[in-house]
Amino acid sequence: MLRVLVCVSGGGTNLQAIIDGVEAGTITNTEIVGVISNNKNAFALERAKKHGISAECISPKDYESRDIFNKQFLERVNAYKPDLIVLAGFLVVIPPEMIAEYRNRMINIHPSLIPAFCGTGYYGLKVHEAALKRGVKVVGATVHFVDEGTDTGPIILQKAVEVQNGDTPEILQKRVMEQAEWKIMPEAIDLIANGKVTVEDGRTVICD
Template sequence: MSDKASAKKKKIVIFASGSGTNAENIIKYFQNSDSTRVLAVFSNKKFAGALERAHKLNIKALHFDRDAFYKSNEILNLLKDMNPDLIVLAGFLWLFPSNIIKQFPDRIINIHPALLPKYGGKGMYGSKVHETIIAEKEKESGITIHYVNEKYDEGQTIFQATTTISENDTPETLAEKIHSLEYRHFPKVIQQLLDEKN
């Protein structure tokens, strides 16, 4: 592929705080794409599995602290230089600062492991979500992909997918069902959003 064709590729930057299975799934989905590439994975955790997975897949992996994210413009300036078409939050636990949101309007999305607006907000992430949903004896759960605004999990919904919860489900088995939905749908929704930006 020529440099000119490569330069026209849509660019994704991923933010992740945890093990990075969603980040890895997205990277692999776009690995051989002619139209899209993942530029980098950012994490607020120095030893996050997400950074290790990015390294192994030859994707730039960057760690940052609270000052770089909230006080200085270090991360904002890095993102400006990269100019991604989409910033994807894949298990990223910090609230996104308003200066970055304003710089990239309708270009930051998040995935949440429940059917928002239920079971969202500060502190509702990972196993805590599944434990609460099982305790509430819900009959279904799912994933929500949404735009990011200045409040946790309150941005406009882009996509939802559901799964049923059986009486025998535990937080662990529900987590497996949710992960399956995430891996199946998240890259496709990202692709659709990027296609719409043409």
């Protein structure tokens, strides 16, 4: 059974997609052991509690320094003994020590087809604003392992979404969530839970 810890900063729509997948049996061999947020008002915490999942807030604002926060954050993460950490809209810089400890065991969802519109400064609506400004016809989402860079880890799954006439960043964001993010994040977790994802030379290999 894959023990999954989800880290999230906001509403938790991707978290909900994961919860729904586990409860519906489309994500197999998986249990969500906890949810951590850096925002005590994050609705994601309420989503977790509603489904009987342990939930807590650990915020950098509550610590004297970032180093102290990083140490405490890693201790709390380790307490859940996760096999996989899922960053589902988690707007906190992950400590290098944690990336090293959970190499190829931490995944992130990004609302673009990496390497387009990714890296420092590209998050949330900013991604969709940039895509519309550039005039691309296809956008999408990417699930990837986390490494020391920003959105640079090995790619696991990607799904494309068409841009439509009249799209605003908000409308496009919603479509990317519904048609891509909420589908490939649960799928990636299921693949990992069933031992179908390996990393070779910085690239993922997915077994049938």
